Amino acid sequence: MAVKDYLRERFFPHMWCPGCGHGTVLNALLRAVEELQLNKNDIVMTSGIGCSARISGYVDFHSLHTLHGRALAFATGVKLSKPDLKLLVPMGDGDALAIGGNHFIHACRRNIDITAIIMNNRIYGMTGGQFSPLSGPDKKATTAPYLTIDAEFDIVEVSKAAGATFVARSTTYHVKEATEMLKKAISHKGFSVVEILSQCPTHYGRKNREGDAVQMMTGYRDNTAKLGSKALADNPSLIPRGIFVDQARPEYCQEYDNIIAKASRNRAA
Amino acid sequence: MTNPIKFLQGNEACVEGALYAGLEFFAGYPITPSTEIAEHLSQRLPEQGGKFIQMEDEIASMCAIIGASLTGRKVMTATSGPGFSLKQEAIGYACMAEIPCVIANVQRGGPSTGNPTHVSQGDVNQARWGTHGDHNIIALTASNHQDIFAITVDAFNMAETYRTPVILLLDEAVGHLREKLVIPEEGELAIVDRLRTALPKGVDYHPYLPREDGRLPMSDFGGDRRYNVTGLFHDMWGFPSNNPQVVRDLLRHLIDKIDNNIQAITRYKEHYLEDAEYIFVSFGSSARSAIHLAKSRRDRGEKIGVLELQSIWPFPAEMVREKCRGAKAVLVVEMNMGQVMAQVKAAVDEPGRVFLANRIDGKLITPEDIKKLLRVIQGRGV
Amino acid sequence: MEHTVRGKKKLKELVINRDWCKGCGICVSFCPKKVLELDSKDKAIVVRPEDCISCKLCELRCPDLAIEVLTEEDND
Numbered sequence: 127m128a129v130k131d132y133l134r135e136r137f138f139p140h141m142w143c144p145g146c147g148h149g150t151v152l153n154a155l156l157r158a159v160e161e162l163q164l165n166k167n168d169i170v171m172t173s174g175i176g177c178s179a180r181i182s183g184y185v186d187f188h189s190l191h192t193l194h195g196r197a198l199a200f201a202t203g204v205k206l207s208k209p210d211l212k213l214l215v216p217m218g219d220g221d222a223l224a225i226g227g228n229h230f231i232h233a234c235r236r237n238i239d240i241t242a243i244i245m246n247n248r249i250y251g252m253t254g255g256q257f258s259p260l261s262g263p264d265k266k267a268t269t270a271p272y273l274t275i276d277a278e279f280d281i282v283e284v285s286k287a288a289g290a291t292f293v294a295r296s297t298t299y300h301v302k303e304a305t306e307m308l309k310k311a312i313s314h315k316g317f318s319v320v321e322i323l324s325q326c327p328t329h330y331g332r333k334n335r336e337g338d339a340v341q342m343m344t345g346y347r348d349n350t351a352k353l354g355s356k357a358l359a360d361n362p363s364l365i366p367r368g369i370f371v372d373q374a375r376p377e378y379c380q381e382y383d384n385i386i387a388k389a390s391r392n393r394a395a
Numbered sequence: 396m397t398n399p400i401k402f403l404q405g406n407e408a409c410v411e412g413a414l415y416a417g418l419e420f421f422a423g424y425p426i427t428p429s430t431e432i433a434e435h436l437s438q439r440l441p442e443q444g445g446k447f448i449q450m451e452d453e454i455a456s457m458c459a460i461i462g463a464s465l466t467g468r469k470v471m472t473a474t475s476g477p478g479f480s481l482k483q484e485a486i487g488y489a490c491m492a493e494i495p496c497v498i499a500n501v502q503r504g505g506p507s508t509g510n511p512t513h514v515s516q517g518d519v520n521q522a523r524w525g526t527h528g529d530h531n532i533i534a535l536t537a538s539n540h541q542d543i544f545a546i547t548v549d550a551f552n553m554a555e556t557y558r559t560p561v562i563l564l565l566d567e568a569v570g571h572l573r574e575k576l577v578i579p580e581e582g583e584l585a586i587v588d589r590l591r592t593a594l595p596k597g598v599d600y601h602p603y604l605p606r607e608d609g610r611l612p613m614s615d616f617g618g619d620r621r622y623n624v625t626g627l628f629h630d631m632w633g634f635p636s637n638n639p640q641v642v643r644d645l646l647r648h649l650i651d652k653i654d655n656n657i658q659a660i661t662r663y664k665e666h667y668l669e670d671a672e673y674i675f676v677s678f679g680s681s682a683r684s685a686i687h688l689a690k691s692r693r694d695r696g697e698k699i700g701v702l703e704l705q706s707i708w709p710f711p712a713e714m715v716r717e718k719c720r721g722a723k724a725v726l727v728v729e730m731n732m733g734q735v736m737a738q739v740k741a742a743v744d745e746p747g748r749v750f751l752a753n754r755i756d757g758k759l760i761t762p763e764d765i766k767k768l769l770r771v772i773q774g775r776g777v
Numbered sequence: 778m779e780h781t782v783r784g785k786k787k788l789k790e791l792v793i794n795r796d797w798c799k800g801c802g803i804c805v806s807f808c809p810k811k812v813l814e815l816d817s818k819d820k821a822i823v824v825r826p827e828d829c830i831s832c833k834l835c836e837l838r839c840p841d842l843a844i845e846v847l848t849e850e851d852n853d
Binding site for chain 1: 419420422441442444448451452455456458459460461462466467468470484485488615617618619621622623624625626627634635
């Protein structure tokens, strides 16, 4: 199947701004799904609120556009109820790590077989450019006219600490790498997190003198380096890309099946 | 066959009713005084292949049951006090996206952390208006375990019939009280199953296009009907729309699908009401005291009766007006500052004859409490 | 050019959906062979198809999903 076969084409052109990285994430995600030859009926895409969340309207899967920050909580209900389904949960950085932070760390901890894709543009775009928990200090935003004083999260470190069993990071510049990571994440049995740095030229780039989409992506090229690369060893201040965690741990729905078996025996006894 | 006669808590009666109704998925978070519902379901659900999950918070529990409902399961959560406040956002989502689900709220004293281990009926208005925006809701209640069982079954049936969240408005006293319950035999109470689309393959399915009878057949996630579910105003395919006509029509549909069926939804019981001159309107554990007092006064020949409400929202105003017509006085017996009383006053022909007999100190209202007010109203002094 | 390097795919057509293209210029800037440009209406157009090496980076990176690189091999 071609990528377009996974799209609801009638809603295109999409609503994202010119140069917004979220379209590239959608692009990469559809290619991952296509290459894995997944059946559209088996996929549920659950999203929250924000620019990122609009992604679920564009894909021809079962789509559940929910509440700000709560996508993983809804997805947990879908998945545990029907474990055969593939759950894809794209989220924005504020969606996943601010208002949805609690749901995020607990989904990691449970190791439920869901793929979280965090489209990190370091800003609240839908509401017009307020700083997020991923903005970091000294950034300009509509709610930080004197620059931010908040430290940022490191999504990879948060995910690792919370117990996610697959954790990766890429960017919209490194789109082939991102697609490969998404494929691995979707195939992974357990909770997987893929952070994709995704430019917001409209609200972040412009205010913070990072330029347009091309300049921001050039920044992803120049300011990141592959895990284990010489570039990263030479310059540890670069943002590492790659697969940080890929390990096996009992998956939640399978563990619950064991509970059912135990409870049934209990009842029979 | 297990013994159908049980001696248990009201919260357990709710569990039994939910399982009888076909509950398959429960998500919850510990909170007094509803916790026993989660505890018992954590044992009972997996015994029959169902799923129980303790989520990270109240909000997540509400969201998880909505997700599970979309896969075709009958779902429920239970909570109290602050937990009910936290669930409101997602309850609004279930209203908007028309997802069948049941929320048991075992009421405790509020606001805020309030009086966690003591009884109250202060969430009546929150059950109606807790989530933002115009919407409609069904809220049911009961005063004894046999009725809790039956009304819980009703709650699931109505959630499926009207594709809406249904609030089970219990309270601490009845939730923790232990008394007898006889589990009805299979088939004794009607069960409404999920209505799924019967459209043949190849025919377009519109998840939000009501049939002629007003019902909206569903299609389980994972099936071959792929559609969109959103909390935004949406068209008949489930896709977001802010077209004024679409917005207005959907909101009207959400209101009308319940208001137009108020007679089918209304649940109440009459106790010694036929010729009553003084009527107690009550519900939940308060009704137990009202019934007790009415019965003892009847034994002495006084014409006192009780109208026990079992559905509070949509408020059965017509029925209340009919039943209270001609009464010398109507005493609304409840453990709050008059939330149902305001509805009764608005419903009856002579609101000046409606009085509040309440208690708001965390103690169960007693027949004695009601008697004191009744004496004043009857002109027999204080 | 009749023959392509062994293992490389030969371009058949580079299709740009002008209705979807928002003219961000990502495809233009990152094309290793400078095959694309923005026209006067800020839409991507193919100006040097003969230089295309079918790396598909424009298609993969396009945030508007507006580009399709069709190769001879795709036809097989």
